Every structure is written in structure tokens, then in C-alpha cells.
Amino acid sequence: MHKFQDTRTIYRPSDIINDVRREYGVVMSYQKAWKAKECALEDLMGSAEESYAKLARYCYNMGRINTGSAFFIEKDDENRFRYFFMALGQCVRGFRNAMRPLILVDGTTLKARYGGKLIIATCQDANIQIYSLAFGIVDGENDVAMSWFFTKLREVIGDVENLAFVTNRGQSIINGIVEVFPEAHHGYCMHHIQGNLKTRYRGNSVVAFFRRAAKAYSFEEFDKFMVEIDSKSHAAWEYLTEMGIEHWSCASVLTPAQEDKLFKTLDVAGKLESFPRTHAVAVAMHRGLPPHTLCSVYYMTDYWRAAYAETIFPVPNEVEWEVPDHILPLNNLLPPAVGPRTSGRTRTSRIPSTGEFPQPRKCGRCSATGHTRRYCTNQISLHDNVTDV
Known part of the structure; x- marks a missing residue:
């Protein structure tokens, strides 16, 4: 029973070999252990081919009990799976009614038999926790696939005022946002940029000054920190300026006229980052104003409750599924075509994104x-x- 003691244990073929030798005194090859594991998983969860064939029926019945949900399946001329998009109605309404108009988009490579790329669109709730908005599966992070994903995302969320995206520097994601959401502001992930600075420019306080520069709302304050970065490492200064400061700096969002107007009154100054500053709270309390009035409504508990007010219902048992006539053509959806396997071992390490320095x-x-x-x-x-x- 030792193999069931820790639920986090990953049962590998090498573990199967050791257990069979220990319990039965039989020595088996790695290939046989690997195939045994594959057969066991297929008996438990079904085959990947069956999952593709059931996808349309699953989506229809999931949408039937979760109103307002959107599911899109794209296939090729040979009836093979190409793209998939999913957004639950409860999540879309939560974003529209109780979230800041900020969407974070990223992708990760799927390691299953048929591969592909999982694209995820998320946002943050009032408690700064991840709030899922939409998912997509495409053949890769390319211009055609990302344009399709963002087109479906726009169909689902509609027009959102002051919408902004935060992504890594993947060119296909950038192109998709520019094409489908030309009016939206686009920023780069601060975590990725900070990781690059830590890798390339260690031990000279560049990262600390970058964080201060990124969060500075005043052009004067921003320029002061950029001068410090230049004095520490001119290469780091060039790296930050060449990618475009408008993609990572708060100061670039405000024009000089807006900045001057913003800093003229203390009440407005207290709202700089949507959270009340210490001095602004003290002044508000002295004047008899409730401090929470200086905070953005997106961080109020009412908005937090509204985001999770609706229940997401699980899909019914398969015997209770309804199958209307309009989804019958997708009943026999085939998995995507898999090209010939390349020589050598399968890559297991993460592929760095565009502009990312390897650690x-x-x-x-x-x-x-x-x-x-x-x-x-x-x-x-x-x-x-x-x-x-």
C-alpha cells in the first residue's frame, strides 16, 4: 500500500517496474510498463479519440444547463479537430459586471498525444485572485490561430470600455490583439520583464529601480528611476526602452496635462493606484470622509460577491445527454492529424517565450x-x- 500513501505521487513506468519486481518477483521492460500504464489510463478515462468524438455533445449539454455559455469548434475539410473555444456564461457576466476591464492572456503547450496549445484568458477579482474567463485549444501560437481565438473572445465579451490586455511578448498574441481589439491598451507582463532583468543584470539593483519606474505615475519620478537604471547598466536601459515603455510603464498612460491635473488635488492623488494612500486616508478621516470612498469600486466586497453570485453547474451524466440534429455532423469528430515524430527524445523543458532570456x-x-x-x-x-x- 506504500504507493497510495501520497496522493501527489506521480506513478511512473519505473515505479511500476519496481512494484512488480517487489510484489511478484517478475522483471519487466520499460516499454511493457509504459504500455500497461497507457492501457490502465484508457480503461479508467477512455481514449483520446472517444473524447474528440464526444466533444460537441459535451459542449451542448454543458451550455444547456449553464445559460449564456459559448462553445466554438472549428474543424478542417477532413472532419478533424482544429480549434476549440469555451467561455462559461457565469464567468462572462462576472467579468462584465464586477471586474476591472483587464484581461491576461497566456498559452502553454499540451503534452498529450495530439499536442496543441492551450490558450487561457483570465482576470483578477476584488481579492486579487485569478478569475477564469475563457479557454481555447489551437494547433500552435501562430497568427491564424490567435486571430481566431481573439475573434471568438470579442464575440463573447462584446465591446468593453477602457479594455486592457496583459501578455508576454509573443508576437502572434500581440498581432491578434492589434487586429481584433485595436482600441484596447496592451501591456507586457511585469513578471516576465523582471525575470529577464534578474537573469541578465544581476547584483546591480536594476530590478528594484525597474519596479519603481514601472509603478511611477509621474513622468518626473519615472525619469529619475530610468536615469538610475542607465547608470547601473546601460544595456538594461536599452532593453527596457527598445520594447516600448508604453507597454510596461504607468507614467506612459498619462499625458503631461493629465498628470499635472491629477496631482493638483489631494483627493485625486489618493486614488492613484485605486488603493488609498496612508496620507490620503488620514486627511479623509480628518475631514469626516469614509476612507473606502477613496478606493476603486472594483475592490469593494459588493463587487467581490457579485463576481461569484452565480453557480456553475456540472455536466449531467452521459446517459442524460441530449443530442439535437444540428450537432450530429460533429458526432464523429476526428482528432487532429499528427505529423511524423522527430528523432531524439521528446522535449520536456519549457520553451522560453519571445524576448525571454533563458534561466x-x-x-x-x-x-x-x-x-x-x-x-x-x-x-x-x-x-x-x-x-x-
Whole structure:
């Protein structure tokens, strides 16, 4: 029973080999263990081919009990799966009624048999937690696929005033936003930029000054921090300016006239980041004003409750599914075509996004770069005159 003690354990083929040898005294090959695991998973969850064939029926019955939900399935001329988009009505209404008009979009590679790319659109609730808005599965992060995804997203959310997107620097995502949401503001993920600065420009306070520059609303304050970055590392300053400061700086959102008007009154100054500043709260309390009036309504508990007011219902049991005539053509949807497998081992490491610097590997045993502790073969000095071989 030791293999069931930890629910987080990933049962690998090597674990199957060890358990069979320990319990039955039988030695089996890795290939046989891998195939046994695949057969067990198929008996438990069904095959991938069956899942593609059931997709249209699943979506129809999911939408039937969750009103306002949107499901789109795109297929090719051979009736093979191409694209998929899903947005639950409860999430869309929660975004429209109780969320800041800010959408974060990112993608990740699927490691299943038929591959593909999972595209996720999320936002943040009043408690700064992730709030799912829409999902999509496409063949890759390319211009055609991303244009299709953002087109469906626009059909679902409609026109949103002062809409903004935050993404990584993937060119296809950028092109899709420009094409489908030309009026929306587009910013780059601060976490990705900060990670690049940590990788390339270590130990010279560049990251700290970047964070201050990114959060500065005043052009004067922003320029002061950019001068500090330039003095620490001109290469880092060039990196930040070449990507366009309008994509990561709060100061670039305001024109000089707006900035001057913004800082003339204390009441408005207290609303700079939607959260009340300490001095603004003190002045408000002195004047008899409720401090929460200085905070954006998007962070009020009423908006927080409204975001989760509706219940998302699970899909019924398959025996209770309804299958109308208009989805019958998709009843036999085939999985996407899989090209020939390339030589060598399948890549397991993450592919860096556009403009992202790869993180150097550092060994926890010898502190050298280029490898990890698992593959370390360097000699370690135990004492001044003794070497561990």
C-alpha cells in the first residue's frame, strides 16, 4: 500500500517496474510498463479519440444547463479537430459586471498525444485572485490561430470600455490583439520583464529601480528611476526602452496635462493606484470622509460577491445527454492529424517565450552553472586539504 500513501505521487513506468519486481518477483521492460500504464489510463478515462468524438455533445449539454455559455469548434475539410473555444456564461457576466476591464492572456503547450496549445484568458477579482474567463485549444501560437481565438473572445465579451490586455511578448498574441481589439491598451507582463532583468543584470539593483519606474505615475519620478537604471547598466536601459515603455510603464498612460491635473488635488492623488494612500486616508478621516470612498469600486466586497453570485453547474451524466440534429455532423469528430515524430527524445523543458532570456542552471552541490545537482560529477572539497571524489 506504500504507493497510495501520497496522493501527489506521480506513478511512473519505473515505479511500476519496481512494484512488480517487489510484489511478484517478475522483471519487466520499460516499454511493457509504459504500455500497461497507457492501457490502465484508457480503461479508467477512455481514449483520446472517444473524447474528440464526444466533444460537441459535451459542449451542448454543458451550455444547456449553464445559460449564456459559448462553445466554438472549428474543424478542417477532413472532419478533424482544429480549434476549440469555451467561455462559461457565469464567468462572462462576472467579468462584465464586477471586474476591472483587464484581461491576461497566456498559452502553454499540451503534452498529450495530439499536442496543441492551450490558450487561457483570465482576470483578477476584488481579492486579487485569478478569475477564469475563457479557454481555447489551437494547433500552435501562430497568427491564424490567435486571430481566431481573439475573434471568438470579442464575440463573447462584446465591446468593453477602457479594455486592457496583459501578455508576454509573443508576437502572434500581440498581432491578434492589434487586429481584433485595436482600441484596447496592451501591456507586457511585469513578471516576465523582471525575470529577464534578474537573469541578465544581476547584483546591480536594476530590478528594484525597474519596479519603481514601472509603478511611477509621474513622468518626473519615472525619469529619475530610468536615469538610475542607465547608470547601473546601460544595456538594461536599452532593453527596457527598445520594447516600448508604453507597454510596461504607468507614467506612459498619462499625458503631461493629465498628470499635472491629477496631482493638483489631494483627493485625486489618493486614488492613484485605486488603493488609498496612508496620507490620503488620514486627511479623509480628518475631514469626516469614509476612507473606502477613496478606493476603486472594483475592490469593494459588493463587487467581490457579485463576481461569484452565480453557480456553475456540472455536466449531467452521459446517459442524460441530449443530442439535437444540428450537432450530429460533429458526432464523429476526428482528432487532429499528427505529423511524423522527430528523432531524439521528446522535449520536456519549457520553451522560453519571445524576448525571454533563458534561466541559467546552477548546481546546488558545487554551485557551478550549466548543470544541476542530479548530474553533478565535480569533486567537492570537504576541508581545506581534503577532496571528495
